[in-house]
Amino acid sequence: MEKKQEKEILMDYDQKVKELKGQLHEQLKCLDSRLEVELGLLADMQDYYKRRSEVELEYSRNLDKLSERFLTKHKNAMQKSQNTLSSFNCWYQLLASTKQLSSDHGVFGEVMVNNITVRYQQISDDLQKIYRKCREIAQSCHSDIGQVLEDLYTMIKSYHVAHTDFSNNENKLRIVEQKLSDAQSKKSGPKSIRNIEKHRERRLMKFDEARIKCLSARNEYILSMGAANSAINKYFIQDLNNLMDCMNMGYHSAMELAFQTQLTSEKCMAQSKADNLDALTMVVNSLNLRSDKQKFLEM
Numbered sequence: 001m002e003k004k005q006e007k008e009i010l011m012d013y014d015q016k017v018k019e020l021k022g023q024l025h026e027q028l029k030c031l032d033s034r035l036e037v038e039l040g041l042l043a044d045m046q047d048y049y050k051r052r053s054e055v056e057l058e059y060s061r062n063l064d065k066l067s068e069r070f071l072t073k074h075k076n077a078m079q080k081s082q083n084t085l086s087s088f089n090c091w092y093q094l095l096a097s098t099k100q101l102s103s104d105h106g107v108f109g110e111v112m113v114n115n116i117t118v119r120y121q122q123i124s125d126d127l128q129k130i131y132r133k134c135r136e137i138a139q140s141c142h143s144d145i146g147q148v149l150e151d152l153y154t155m156i157k158s159y160h161v162a163h164t165d166f167s168n169n170e171n172k173l174r175i176v177e178q179k180l181s182d183a184q185s186k187k188s189g190p191k192s193i194r195n196i197e198k199h200r201e202r203r204l205m206k207f208d209e210a211r212i213k214c215l216s217a218r219n220e221y222i223l224s225m226g227a228a229n230s231a232i233n234k235y236f237i238q239d240l241n242n243l244m245d246c247m248n249m250g251y252h253s254a255m256e257l258a259f260q261t262q263l264t265s266e267k268c269m270a271q272s273k274a275d276n277l278d279a280l281t282m283v284v285n286s287l288n289l290r291s292d293k294q295k296f297l298e299m
Contacts, residue, residue: 013153020232034247046120046121049113057105057109063101067099087287089286105269111261116258116261119257130246134246138243141239145228155221158220162210165213176200180197
């Protein structure tokens, strides 16, 4: 009966250990999937900024060609005195604003391809390096848990062996004590009783040895079980949380810096555009028919 019970306990323990190892393996797979998602996001962002840079640089070149075409044309065709007319001032300010807009978009495109895109590649590389290290640590933790569980399995078997030996010696001692009791009640001969007593003493010594071994094995089993529970709890409550934090160390701050670079560039462009609009507004407000008529008559 005890053998059957021991077998059932060990089989149940094996099943629970397999379930735990399966859970740990699934955790690693989930972390792998998380890395793939984050790398996919970074790859898409790199591709976006690369293509956005191409759009910005192409737009910059087109604006530059547009402004240069008319600047060259009017530089060669018009007299210097015509530059003083308010209508021509508006025209040249418009071309100057276009030229500045071209320059701003060119700088923005260069920032995207040479700064932001490169930064996202660095984030991707760092993320993979950190993840590989964290995965090694996670596997080491899993290995430690597996070792503790193997030690517990050994302690369980040792305890069952010691307990079985203790039970056998206890039963044998009871049999000898019953024989001694029967011999004494039947008033057997002194020699027979002495032989039974000697046999009882030997059994008692073996019983005490078995009891001490059983208690020692039980204590080691309890300590091993406590160590196993402590290791598992520490992993799920503390280690796993720390590993997830380490995997994303610097990830969000680096991404924030990349976005801040874009925001700063766009704010600079917005300020430059606002300045150009102010300058254009000023010359538009300076349009004066009488003044232009007077200047024309003075030519």
